[in-house]
Amino acid sequence: MLITHDTRCALETVVDLVNTAPEDDTAPDGLPGVAALTEFVRTHKISDVGTLSDFDLSAVRRIRGRFAGIFAAPDARTAAGMINELVAAAGTTPRLTDHDGYDWHVHYFAPGASVADHLAADCGMALAFFVVAGEQERLRRCEAPDCRRAFVDLSRNRSRRYCDSRTCGNRLHVAAYRARRKEATG
Numbered sequence: 001m002l003i004t005h006d007t008r009c010a011l012e013t014v015v016d017l018v019n020t021a022p023e024d025d026t027a028p029d030g031l032p033g034v035a036a037l038t039e040f041v042r043t044h045k046i047s048d049v050g051t052l053s054d055f056d057l058s059a060v061r062r063i064r065g066r067f068a069g070i071f072a073a074p075d076a077r078t079a080a081g082m083i084n085e086l087v088a089a090a091g092t093t094p095r096l097t098d099h100d101g102y103d104w105h106v107h108y109f110a111p112g113a114s115v116a117d118h119l120a121a122d123c124g125m126a127l128a129f130f131v132v133a134g135e136q137e138r139l140r141r142c143e144a145p146d147c148r149r150a151f152v153d154l155s156r157n158r159s160r161r162y163c164d165s166r167t168c169g170n171r172l173h174v175a176a177y178r179a180r181r182k183e184a185t186g
């Protein structure tokens, strides 16, 4: 499937957003306050969202939970239902643009949209394209037992099982190394 620049940015953004959620009740939230959200918006170059407030923070945390659900969806139909709800609630306005020297592509967030609606619209549509392409299973959560981080598996044969955090990435390498050694000696 064709992944445009904006889709790729939206995917990175939504994965990072989902992964700011605390892993359990005792872990700290990766978006503890408005300042952290402002930093997130700056890092991910989310434009035109104005000055952020506590209202934005709680709205973003709410859609974060919904995005997490999409990454955990067992099949395309479940994911499609969740994406439809998310995108409809954001009041999308598809609009062609060729800003900043990029080729023509579509932005989905409505002009003046809040940061939560902006994320729901553009990231929601980025995930929608995976369902359309029959690639919903590329939207994954890490299979390491103590890790539920979200990631998008862009490997050719959809074989990635672990997120690219250092621990889980290493775990994968160690397991592969052991398997190879076992094969060689066994």
Ligand SMILES: [Zn+2]
Pocket: 006, 097, 099, 102, 105, 107
């Ligand atoms: Zn764009």
Ligand SMILES: [Zn+2]
Pocket: 142, 143, 144, 147, 148, 149, 162, 163, 164, 165, 168
């Ligand atoms: Zn992991």
